[in-house]
Amino acid sequence: MSLTEFDLISQYFNNNPVAEGSGIVLGIGDDCALLEVPDGHHLAVSTDSLVCDIHFFSDVSPYRLGYKALAVNLSDLAAMGAMPKWVSLAITLPEMDESWLSEFSRGFFELANKFNVALVGGDTTKGPLSITVSAQGVIPRGLALQRNGALIDDLICVSGKLGDGGLGLACKQKTIALENEQAFIDALELTEPRVELGILLRSLASSCIDISDGLTQDLTHILKSSHCAAKLDLDKLPLSDSLREEIEVGTIDKQRAYQYALTGGDDYELLFTISAANITRLNTLLEKSDVTAANISVIGAVTLLQQPLIQLFDDHQAVSFSLQGWDHFR
């Protein structure tokens, strides 16, 4: 059966019920969506594109692609402390493929429904496969987490584990062979946006960013914006059980594992700075909440501005690594 563009859009993307309190005055089906930002709140907007062969492999499951296209944007909103509300989705695909769209929308809406995010518009066009998502969230005025607020002696913290996303990519690219390959690929493709943690951090963290390009590169954004430097303790970098197993069996050496944790990218964990007083408050809040999966690790501290911006220590010894993030045009 051949569907027209309009049928296609309505079949897979227009059947999302508009919930009470969603703030949607008018959803999909007119020239624009009409949305209501609650009084006393700012609107937070994030836009990201995923392009085939750059951000994902052509053999990726459409379910996982739909999931991740939304996840990376929700991660940006989380890094500001915003509550995600609405999303627009632009899909370019080579052919009308119903089973592909069905799976893509299943992955997309699984994550959207988890966070009560409503699809409010978008565009479907024919062409080389790519996805652009623009997500909108709301945040009480004055409470947004920015990059430029880090203070000397603040602790540097991350959620979750580091390096698995980058290792998943290396596994897909066959540049590394690991025992737990599927676990790393899952970490790459089924990113968990730290939405609840971002909201908890609103009045506690001094700065925040999500790790998309690798810890050191994203930390550098905070440091440059905040005019300070950092020391990081390698032995405090949170490595997953899967990665620790690989080190034990010798499929990767420790230094290379650290390098993935520092520069691998695609972790989509929150990286934030916080005062010693506030991390105690945060831990109390975390104990009372169900944001346990986020597992905060203290990995270093903010220092006076100096060069290099990031100093690495391993068991109190200064060490040096080649650090390189992810730069699409390099």
Add this chain to the structure above:
Amino acid sequence: MSLTEFDLISQYFNNNPVAEGSGIVLGIGDDCALLEVPDGHHLAVSTDSLVCDIHFFSDVSPYRLGYKALAVNLSDLAAMGAMPKWVSLAITLPEMDESWLSEFSRGFFELANKFNVALVGGDTTKGPLSITVSAQGVIPRGLALQRNGALIDDLICVSGKLGDGGLGLACKQKTIALENEQAFIDALELTEPRVELGILLRSLASSCIDISDGLTQDLTHILKSSHCAAKLDLDKLPLSDSLREEIEVGTIDKQRAYQYALTGGDDYELLFTISAANITRLNTLLEKSDVTAANISVIGAVTLLQQPLIQLFDDHQAVSFSLQGWDHFR
């Protein structure tokens, strides 16, 4: 000189000064933009993608592409009566090309600055050329123009001229040879979004849409949403002087010219329904305003629901045409 992605973004897209009253709390450079929707207003959001070889030719001037990528979204906002405020821009391009980006951003900002629209975020990725723009505007609560408000006996009106955009496309595709080719290509590529007219129509029109897929197809959206039908007078369709000249010299016959006006697409004029009382008010407002370029034409009237949804008349005689809009996957 080779630029990294970050330098590239800041050089061409981060130098847009944030004006007073722009509602931008935080612009480009953090995980999200932070925006302030004025109290008592709704947010209107529109997202459109332009894909190379589908929506534009690979030889299009980057200046015109930058202009049009924004214009089609501002046209959607205009169709709701929204005041455009902010825009996110996702560019996928095969290679870092500074002269291309320089020209693209020149066209984009020429239109953005004309309407005081600020670029607040986006994404730049490597891949097959495509552009996705998500534009946001604001509108006083309750005043948005929707598709579903047309009433029996309302007049059907359009702004500007019809058919030139579609003829411009046909000229580019070499499926037609015309004397005034450049004028039609200009109409296709240098679309004028009817922002001021949309704002004037807020409390006057009963329904509104912008013509992107052709008059009959877009009118059908209004009619289906409003549960009514329409009669259109072919001899009242506004044709440009360029098109009238082509008919006179015989490079296109009148019937084919009407067909472009009815189904050509890419006109980006406003199509709206309005009561006879309100069109008098509109004309008075238009006389006092500088929205003269929009030149409203009354082309028909809303009728009781019947099939076919659109009845065409030429000099009071019912006529029949093959009507077909633009459907990307057909």
